[in-house]
Amino acid sequence: MEELTDRCARFKLSVKEDVEVAIHAPLIEDGPVLIGKFCTKRRINMELAVRVLRSVWRAKHSFEASDLGENKVMFLFQSKDDMERVLLLSPSAFDKYLLLLHKLVRGEAVKDIKFDRSPFWIQIHGLPTMCQTKEVGMSIGATLGEVEKVDANEKGFCLGSYLRIRVNLDVSMPLCRGRKVRLGGYGAKWVDFRYRGSQYFVICAERSTMMNGIV
Structure with missing residues (x-):
């Protein structure tokens, strides 16, 4: 290995190989x-x-x-x-x-391109209704990845049966089933995550990652 490293260190470009070619990127915006x-x-x-x-x-x-x-x-x-x-x-x-x-x-x-991230819509089940806010969604989502959106109204609330967030996840890691959240003086509470997608297991074979619980 050391011999190969030394040989690579001595490697030099030929005169023709060392010529630089100036290229110009298109002057248009990034294409779709x-x-x-x-x-x-x-x-x-x-x-x-x-x-x-x-x-x-x-x-x-x-x-x-x-x-x-x-x-x-x-x-x-x-x-x-x-x-x-x-x-x-x-x-x-x-x-x-x-x-x-x-x-x-x-x-x-x-x-x-690494292809190691993907956005997911995540439903957070088990929160008290009045805790289903944009701020709470941002706080929980930040523990998973980059939060792109919290599905809330103009007042910052989601008064449905769950809070929905969109998070850019690292798909090389297994999906999290939920989180413990502490509700002030009421102690810790477990909330479930449900991932928008298909009703089957998605197996990323190259990364030996099983992404389950997708609904």
């Missing part, structure tokens, strides 16, 4: 492009997967899909509104496998 990856080692039938996703996403305008290999796919939308709507609907799945989506921005290369 999503890069997706299915969380499975099994080879996905991409043609069938795209056909299913078209019916699920129901984009107002058509979009193109290109198979990038390794269960990765590029979605090129005609409309940014369609792209943003698909992101809002995520996570998506095909054949019981989670589809991770990444919004491609200028200067990014597909090979550098």
